[in-house]
Amino acid sequence: MKTILQLVKKDYKLFLKDKVALSLTFIIPMVLIALFGAVFGGAGDFEKLSLGFVNQSSSKVAKTIETTLDTTKTFRLIKSYKNEKGETVLYDSNTIKTAVMSGKFSAAIVLPEDAFTDTSSSLKMKFYYDPKNDMESQVIQGVLQQTIMQSIPEVFTQSMQKKSESFLGKDTGKMFNSEMNKTISKYFKVDTSEIYGNMNKGTTKKSTDTTKSKKGGFNMFDNMLNLEKYQLVGKQVTNPMATRSVGGWAMMFLLFSLAGASRSLFEEKQSGVMIRLLSSPVTRTQILWSKYIYNMTVGIIQLVVLFLGGMFLFKIDIFSNFLNLMLLITASSIACTAFGMFLASFTKTSAQANGLGTLLILTMSAVGGSWFPVSMMPETIQFFSKFTITYWSIEGFLAVLWRGSGFMEILPFLGILLGIGIVVNIVSYFNFKRGNIFRN
């Protein structure tokens, strides 16, 4: 073990001296993440999510929702289509369902006529989505909820004042996504404490400004608290597109740096250092372990640094679910290290490893969703996505950062990543035993 640590220490020493490796690991990815994040996440339609939209309600609230969604950066509302004659036709509640089913867009919202009436205790909305694009509809739900909540709180203040204890139960649309309601209620739950805080302040100060209708409020919140029994999903995401983009790019660069780190085996062999190491009391297995530990820890550091970068650049909240994020980062790093070692184990030269590595990494990144959400890809490609490390890591990151998933929920991602890591490592180990690195 001591020998392995000495070897790891040596690799870190070399890494810290290597300005190129350092900047390829940290600075360049950060710059690219910032750049692409700004280009795709900020302006432009590229990463906007298409959302079908029909508003049949004449209520003011519905109108407000429509304008809000229209002006968000996240959504591109699609309200009409061109028929065979080339005329522009507005979607109605039927045509929009067909559009979702045919995959024109992965989700649609319909505000029915009675979306919000004077007697409404809640806002009625139909949310149609294609379960195939589960990930994307999750995103849409999350952002939708957040947009609506943040932009038009009065809708819900009004709705609360109606004091209907079960505004959630009335599910009108067949395909109404009940989660929508749950997420909304989650919002209330989250906010109650805040509002309670405000109210307490308000009451002690005897100020009425911050707490309109205190009395009603108290009753209402009592009712709201009953909603806690719902296992809620959906978490407020400050910057969903940037989260995907940071996770995606970080994974790509992780693969690059770990493939590069494994190539150092070739360099050490080339320079004769390998034979010198093996002439001292060091075994081949110890060398492999040292590389493994070194690569894995560098990978973890790299991902943490890039997510920290994401936090500063795009306000991605990495700390509210930090432990689970760390688990995923570790599992991703393990899987990617295995990938790098695998490359080194069956190629013959550094150049081969380089070429093949680049090819595989770019393919994995494209197919696995580093660049665009997998749900936006054709079905056949989506099938292959599931064979990439990238896919499972990114989906895992999104689960943690978007949905606030707990340990049990990310377990499948961890399991798959670790599984990939273990299997690939076993294969590499035997490749190494037969392979070239440790031969003359």
Added chain:
Amino acid sequence: MIQLKNVNKSFSTVKALDDVSLEINGGEFFGLLGPNGAGKSTTMSILIGYLAADSGNIFINGEEVKTDELNFRKEIGFVPQSIALYDELSAEENLKIFGSLYGLPKPELEEAMNSYLNAVGLYDRRKEEVRNYSGGMKRRLNLITALLHKPKVLLCDEPTVGVDPQSRNAIFDFLEKLNADGLTIVYTTHYMEEAERLCNRVAIIDSGKIIALATPDELLQMLPTSEHIYITKNDATVSNVNVFKSYGEIIDNNDRYELRLNKESKLSSFFGALENANVNVQNVTIQKPTLEELFLNLTGKRLRD
């Protein structure tokens, strides 16, 4: 001390070692001499347990050498043929890294480092990155890196390639001193002069076979001729060419003759004849036979093409 018994090693089509048996005693300065591709490095790789022999046994200090067997490795120091150092680190950092693998206590390692750095004249530049070193400096560092743990056997694979004559001499002196202090050294080279100067015994290897094994002097005895005599061409010598011919074979090399003395001819009588013929002895140079010639003689090819 070191024993190779009927060692064979092939790489796909090439037979790199063909039934090699050697015994090297403690305290020897043993030379392994052979041209490119003779199997010198392969022998070294097998000795350190880096490569496994296809068949045969190897013992160092009574312990059998095997890949992934670590016990004997503490007893050996290995100087690879290539400069096996981390270029981007300083000499000191390199020494620390490789030294640390032997589990030496820090003060001991530190002391060994400083004394060897001094011994090869690198102490003042120990903090400089190795990439800024000259070829000769790198070679010297490459050499002492193998010595930190005070091995009993030093295996050097062509440690002076690309080193200027002066530095080379310094390395020779250094090695000779280590050997005098009791270190067993195995030294591969394709320079005859090196083997002649350094080694008390030399094995000549060619195409994976040991073709001769003796002291340098004994090896020279094996040559059909002993000395080489070169005679500069001028009026006096050209006119006396028949006199020379009576002592041996004359080879006409453009600007000079080469005389290969017959076995029965004596150098002293040849010089007597020169005097009689009024040929200035300054026109004559005598060269001792070299292992190089022995090699040519044994294998029919030159050591270096």
